[in-house]
Amino acid sequence: MIELDEIDRALLRALARDATQSASALGRRFGLSQPATWRRIRRLEEGGAISGRRLRLNAEALGFGVTVFLGIKLATRGRVSLEDFERAVSAIPEVQTVEHVLGLFDYRLRVVARDLPDFERVLRRRIMTLPGAGEVEANVLLSEERLPGPL
Missing domain, CATH: 3.30.70.920 (Lrp/AsnC effector binding domain/regulation of amino acid metabolism (RAM) domain)
Structure with a gap:
């Protein structure tokens, strides 16, 4: 199990809401530089806390009611x-x-x-x-x- 601090948890919550956010935007939001944010995200991916980023399609809008x-x-x-x-x-x-x-x-x-x-x-x-x-x-x-x- 990967050890998480408060910033890691905040990053995970933010990415769970919208995985398209850039490391730069996330860094500004949480008081980190873009490289520091990117390193944290990579560590979370390598540690298994993030197992991918998915696009969520709206089945009904695509004709599957x-x-x-x-x-x-x-x-x-x-x-x-x-x-x-x-x-x-x-x-x-x-x-x-x-x-x-x-x-x-x-x-x-x-x-x-x-x-x-x-x-x-x-x-x-x-x-x-x-x-x-x-x-x-x-x-x-x-x-x-x-x-x-x-x-």
């Missing part, structure tokens, strides 16, 4: 490897996240679709035909009140 969370229980444990299932499900473009979980289901997926008929097509033709796919439970997202933020 339905988000569904799927719980999937593998039908034939032992006959299909987890890696084979994960590789196959990850290749489906509508599947945004694949989480291997403990509980009633083996996997939890976040799937986007244009509308419910499009989701049904993705479910029937792509997800249910995956190696080992068994029982499925779908939960349609009605609203998202809290967006992911810093830890």
Whole structure:
């Protein structure tokens, strides 16, 4: 675990809100020079506190108006490897996240679709035909009140 001081924590909060901020702008904000800020950011990246910077797309604005969370229980444990299932499900473009979980289901997926008929097509033709796919439970997202933020 990397040791963090107050400036490191402030940098992480600022970058979590907007990862496009320059080291120069961040330095001015926190009373550091641009090189000192850049060194801190590099140390945070190398230490694993920052594992990348992502662009967050608005699925609805891009025509994907339905988000569904799927719980999937593998039908034939032992006959299909987890890696084979994960590789196959990850290749489906509508599947945004694949989480291997403990509980009633083996996997939890976040799937986007244009509308419910499009989701049904993705479910029937792509997800249910995956190696080992068994029982499925779908939960349609009605609203998202809290967006992911810093830890």
